[in-house]
Amino acid sequence: MCAIVIMGVTGCGKSTIATAVCQRTGAYLIEGDEFHPPENVRKMSAGIPLTDEDRQGWLERLTQEAADRLTASEHVVLTCSALKRRYRDTLRNTVPNLGFVFLALTPEQATERVAHRTDHFMPASLVASQFRDLEVPDGEPLVLAVEAIKPVDVIAEEVVAWWGGLE
């Protein structure tokens, strides 16, 4: 399995864990936030949740980027909230055997993290809508669920071991 997605609500640690996994594995990092069109970033910055329609083009661009990178036979780690089953299926349909690491935490924990982050457009007021949209990936194939409040190194090692075991 050459690609995994680090998924979950805003503030769960996607970028942090993906970076740590890439440092350990040499995998190529695709940062999902960088593929939002400016309108999406404007909406989120203004505290307006994205709709399915807002996310469609973003997911398509991300999926294409992952597929393109894999053509060069690189190992890829993708950060993407991938909150709903259908979003994950959009990714799976183009990237076969795609693994998902779900970083689980409570709304309170996510709010605390987002409120303290200074270098990001996402306001803490959007945490509630992220949890409303979240469909937990229970029972889906190739999913590792991890407690997002564990130390970064511990989570990263767990992910690397799980990923390595699948190949």
Ligand SMILES: Nc1ncnc2c1ncn2[C@@H]1O[C@H](COP(=O)(O)OP(=O)(O)O)[C@@H](O)[C@H]1O
């Ligand atoms: N396992 C962790 N333990 C403690 N703090 C963390 C952990 N993972 C992430 N953080 C911190 O939480 C905040 C949100 O993490 P980030 O990686 O930006 O999340 P996301 O990409 O999912 O929005 C950052 O300030 C980050 O340093």
Ligand SMILES: O=C(O)[C@H](O)[C@@H](O)[C@H](O)[C@H](O)COP(=O)(O)O
């Ligand atoms: O689908 C969405 O509503 C967005 O992708 C959202 O889930 C994502 O969380 C933001 O882009 C903020 O970025 P962070 O998750 O990195 O805070």
